[in-house]
Amino acid sequence: MRISTGPLTSPEIAYSIVRAGVEHDTPDIPYQSQKTFVAVLDNPAPGFTFERYLGYLDDEPVGYLELEYPQLDNLSNLDVTLFVRPSHRRRGVGRALYDLAVERAHAHNRKHLQSSTVDRHPDGGAFAAAVGANAGLAETRSRLDVTALDEPKLAELRAEAEKKAQGYHLRRWIGVAPDDIIDDLAYLEARLNVDAPSGDINWEAEKLDADRMRKSEQARERRGRRSYFSGALIGDKMVAFTWLVVDLDRPSHAWQNTTLVDPDHRGHRLGMLVKLDNLDHIRENRPQLNGIDTFNATENAFMLDINRAMGFRAVDAWMEWQKDL
Ligand SMILES: CC(C)(COP(=O)(O)OP(=O)(O)OC[C@H]1O[C@@H](n2cnc3c(N)ncnc32)[C@H](O)[C@@H]1OP(=O)(O)O)[C@@H](O)C(=O)NCCC(=O)NCCS
Missing domain, CATH: 3.40.630.30 (Gcn5-related N-acetyltransferase (GNAT))
Structure with missing residues (x-):
């Protein structure tokens, strides 16, 4: 052959x-x-x-x-x-x-x-x-069954988070971020490769700015996706955010992407708060949604704890590989 x-x-x-x-x-x-x-x-x-x-x-x-x-x-x-x-x-x-x-x-x-x-x-x-290649980072894919949410538990989690997040307020948007928070969004998203565990994989901070964020989102829209965001602000500065994305041709499923809290604002349950808020956000807009999937580094106990509390359950294990030449 x-x-x-x-x-x-x-x-x-x-x-x-x-x-x-x-x-x-x-x-x-x-x-x-x-x-x-x-x-x-x-x-x-x-x-x-x-x-x-x-x-x-x-x-x-x-x-x-x-x-x-x-x-x-x-x-x-x-x-x-x-x-x-x-x-x-x-x-x-x-x-x-x-x-x-x-x-x-x-x-x-x-x-x-x-x-x-x-x-x-x-x-x-x-x-x-x-x-x-070297096995550089173990990851877990988890799924939230949106048709079987534990509503009283989610309400309880939200009340606890709101108590710890006094002084912050929430803001939602769809698609390209509003001009007044797009710089904050670029700063927070760029922290991902630095703040989330990356094991032995050589991921460096991405060079993101408002222009690149705007163009990325516009390209995503042209690819048939729609992104749903929730951010937490103090005054007019956004210090935490999360986003979900749906393929409009496959409306039953969404991906949970980055959730990130500025290091100076951790410890206020902002990660939990924006995720819970964005879950409501997407459910209000996408009634056909029945499942959300997400990847996390298996060692990222803090993020996995938030996900588990919301009802996400591990589906399968993944490995990020790197071959150095
Ligand atoms: C990974 C993938 C691309 C390999 O394609 P493939 O055409 O089967 O690869 P090859 O036939 O060239 O295999 C090369 C070597 O990989 C190893 N290998 C591949 N599959 C294996 C298996 N199931 N068990 C043990 N060794 C395996 C063997 O050493 C093999 O050499 P050999 O057949 O002479 O023993 C294919 O399995 C695939 O599409 N997987 C899903 C996507 C994916 O994981 N991509 C790889 C990202 S690194």
Whole structure:
């Protein structure tokens, strides 16, 4: 059997390969439509460039490689997405695409290849170990069943949080942040890579500012997503925030993204408060929602405690891998 690689020839082929892989890895998450997948390719977040390739067995495309190059920060990193159809694994296509990733990394002077795998199947982790990557950060995916919320418990958590958060007030928005808080949002979001545990993965603070935040959100909207935010302010300064994002083609599911409290304002239950508020926010706007998923570093006990108290339950274990060249 002949193995070869080449540039991506059509987004539909990539979609079919990635969909098969993702549905194998996380069958409980509704996978995006082809229309949304293509919109994602066409509307990248500002500050990243991409290269995309296919891997072939004889003449059949069965593998997909996407290389994401941060261009404004994290300049020695290269994020690698690699999928081989479950039916065509263990025949060397993954390794051929990986070798291409290494070649491209050298060409762009990138020193750290980064990727994640789920423990549900042995394939991804065994492959990463076989190519000599280091297991850098254990993560947990958790799910909140929005159809079975413990409402009295949530009300109790909110009352406790509000008591500890006196002097702060909440503000909600959808999509691009209002001008008066977008600088605070950029500052808080940029802290994520520094404040959240990152194990042995070489993630540096992102260089975010109002302009990049605005363009990122606009690109996300063009990708068919809608973002729901809740922030906590003291006076007119936002010091904590959280956000959820929905794929409008898959309205039953949302992702919980960053939650971050400014270090000077920790200890006031602001993390819990903004998350509870944003849960109400999204439920008011998206009545079809029935599940929210989130990733956390498994060692991030504080965030996991908040999630567990709200009703999130662990679904599966993931590993972030890094291969240093
Ligand atoms: C990881 C993945 C891309 C590998 O694709 P593949 O075409 O099967 O990879 P290869 O056939 O080139 O395998 C290369 C080596 O990885 C190791 N490997 C891969 N799967 C394995 C498994 N299930 N058990 C043990 N070793 C495994 C072996 O050492 C293998 O070499 P060998 O077959 O000569 O023993 C594929 O399993 C996949 O798409 N997984 C889901 C997405 C993912 O996790 N991507 C990787 C991110 S690092």
